[in-house]
Amino acid sequence: EPEVTQTPSHQVTQMGQEVILRCVPISNHLYFYWYRQILGQKVEFLVSFYNNEISEKSEIFDDQFSVERPDGSNFTLKIRSTKLEDSAMYFCASSLQTDQQYFGPGTRLTVL
Amino acid sequence: GENVEQHPSTLSVQEGDSAVIKCTYSDSASNYFPWYKQELGKRPQLIIDIRSNVGEKKDQRIAVTLNKTAKHFSLHITETQPEDSAVYFCAATYSGNTPLVFGKGTRLSVIA
Numbered sequence: 203e204p205e206v207t208q209t210p211s212h213q214v215t216q217m218g219q220e221v222i223l224r225c226v227p228i229s230n231h232l233y234f235y236w237y238r239q240i241l242g243q244k245v246e247f248l249v250s251f252y253n254n255e256i257s258e259k260s261e262i263f264d265d266q267f268s269v270e271r272p273d274g275s276n277f278t279l280k281i282r283s284t285k286l287e288d289s290a291m292y293f294c295a296s297s298l299q300t301d302q303q304y305f306g307p308g309t310r311l312t313v314l
Numbered sequence: 315g316e317n318v319e320q321h322p323s324t325l326s327v328q329e330g331d332s333a334v335i336k337c338t339y340s341d342s343a344s345n346y347f348p349w350y351k352q353e354l355g356k357r358p359q360l361i362i363d364i365r366s367n368v369g370e371k372k373d374q375r376i377a378v379t380l381n382k383t384a385k386h387f388s389l390h391i392t393e394t395q396p397e398d399s400a401v402y403f404c405a406a407t408y409s410g411n412t413p414l415v416f417g418k419g420t421r422l423s424v425i426a
Contacts, residue, residue: 245414246416250412258412298411303411305359
């Protein structure tokens with residue numbers, strides 16, 4: 203069964219550094235998402251992406267964040283200048299139109 | 315925007331007993347209600363979902379009920395097993411490809 207994959211599984215960075223989190227959605231899916239989960243808390247929506255543009259974003263997704271689909275398979279989340287409070291598990295998800303969202307295994311981001 | 319409340323936050327049951335987790339939502343426009351199971355350190359996995367045109371859906375030991383008038387939906391797990399132990403999240407959204415709004419999660423422990 204196809205799955206969403208994410209790399210790296212764990213990223214440690216210094217405050218103020220840029221990080222890029224990578225995702226490979228399920229190949230025939232059309233909608234892509236980033237969510238985050240701070241340790242012990244609920245999953246929160248960051249951004250959704252369809253037809254090569256952002257379709258929705260939350261208030262968390264400020265100017266420090268950006269997303270890109272650089273080729274036909276990858277979907278990336280960039281954090282320009284990381285803050286301590288960006289430490290969280292970041293999940294990529296994908297879906298077909300009006301269908302279930304399938305989550306990747308996550309990237310644990312630790313900002314020191 | 316949508317707000318999802320989930321209860322209880324923790325639930326312990328004896329193996330073989332039933333478990334019920336309840337969620338309420340605020341936005342009457344929400345039409346899609348998935349449930350995710352998350353084991354420690356792993357991705358949220360979709361276990362069952364329901365759309366607003368049905369009141370109940372069952373898949374083996376798992377069932378979900380929806381009351382659109384009251385804006386609440388529930389997950390029922392029968393004949394619980396130790397491997398059912400996990401955190402369960404409910405979510406609500408307009409359709410399968412719009413951002414999911416999650417509840418805070420219920421940590422279910424099944425005691426053998």
